[in-house]
Amino acid sequence: MVEYVPGTVVPQHFLPALGFVDVRQTQMDRAVNLTIGHLTGLDHSSLIALLSPVMNLTTRLAMLEQIIPLKMQDKADKCKLEVVRREVKDLNSQRNRLIHDLPYGYSPSEDSLMLVRSETWTDPQIKANPPKHITTETLYELGNNMWQAEIWLGMRFQLNGVSFKPHPDWLDDDKFPWRDRFEKLLQNLNQAPG
Numbered sequence: 001m002v003e004y005v006p007g008t009v010v011p012q013h014f015l016p017a018l019g020f021v022d023v024r025q026t027q028m029d030r031a032v033n034l035t036i037g038h039l040t041g042l043d044h045s046s047l048i049a050l051l052s053p054v055m056n057l058t059t060r061l062a063m064l065e066q067i068i069p070l071k072m073q074d075k076a077d078k079c080k081l082e083v084v085r086r087e088v089k090d091l092n093s094q095r096n097r098l099i100h101d102l103p104y105g106y107s108p109s110e111d112s113l114m115l116v117r118s119e120t121w122t123d124p125q126i127k128a129n130p131p132k133h134i135t136t137e138t139l140y141e142l143g144n145n146m147w148q149a150e151i152w153l154g155m156r157f158q159l160n161g162v163s164f165k166p167h168p169d170w171l172d173d174d175k176f177p178w179r180d181r182f183e184k185l186l187q188n189l190n191q192a193p194g
Contacts (some may be wrong), residue, residue, distance in 0.1 A: 002108055009106045014113060017139035018098075024146035025095050028088060029057050031153040035081075036064055038157040038164055039071040061089050079186040080170065081156055083178045088149045094142055097132060104131060111135055148177060 003012045037047040054060050064085050072078035101115035115132045155167035169175045176182055 002106070004106075008103055010103045010113060011106060011111075014136055014139070017136040017143070020143040021095060021098065021139055021146070024143040024150070025092070028091065028146045028150040028153075029060075031150040032057065032060055032064060032088060035153050035157065036060065036067060039064075039067050057092050058089070061085060061092070075189055076173075076182075076186060077156070077166070079189060080176060080182055081153075083176075083182045083185060084149055084152050084156075086181070087145075087178060088153070091142065091146050091149055095146070098134065098139075098142070101132060107133075152177070 004010060005012055005015070033047065033051055036042075036051065037044070040047070040050075042050065051060060054063070065082070068078055068081050068085065072081060097117075098115070100118070102118040103113055104116045105114040106112070107114070110133075112133045112135050115134065117129050152170075155170040157164040158167045173179060173182070
């Protein structure tokens with residue numbers, strides 16, 4: 001028999017997977033902050049002072065989008081970091097939908113939870129914004145993708161003695177998990193005038 005979180009249609013066995021996504025989101029968020037710190041050269045206290053009023057990760061990702069072209073000189077380096085930033089933005093959007101949507105139904109046979117946008121759960125609006133179905137497997141996949149993005153953000157700025165250098169895997173295009181997006185962005189940058 002399925003046990004639910006009281007007052008909801010969320011099965012209690014979903015809670016560890018939801019918690020995993022939450023922990024990974026926090027770590028990915030921290031990696032974005034550290035990346036902003038490395039690029040701007042701010043010490044830890046100054047970075048905290050700058051970012052603490054900016055509670056929204058989407059806003060900090062927009063800040064990072066503006067900082068990358070200002071501080072990254074190497075085109076390939078710039079493109080890789082931008083690809084990771086976009087991946088973090090996409091993962092953050094997926095997480096936001098997961099957290100802010102309304103759990104609307106559960107299918108025991110599929111072990112799937114249906115989420116709808118709380119402001120769009122009337123029939124005509126559901127047609128415009130289809131429900132999202134999640135399982136514990138899709139939640140763990142989301143969390144693992146967040147972990148991968150966090151790791152790759154950290155690879156760009158590895159402490160090597162007294163300075164920060166890219167991890168050797170960062171320099172190896174074959175190991176970059178979003179290689180196709182990187183190559184397309186680099187090609188577009190190389191074709192851009194100026």
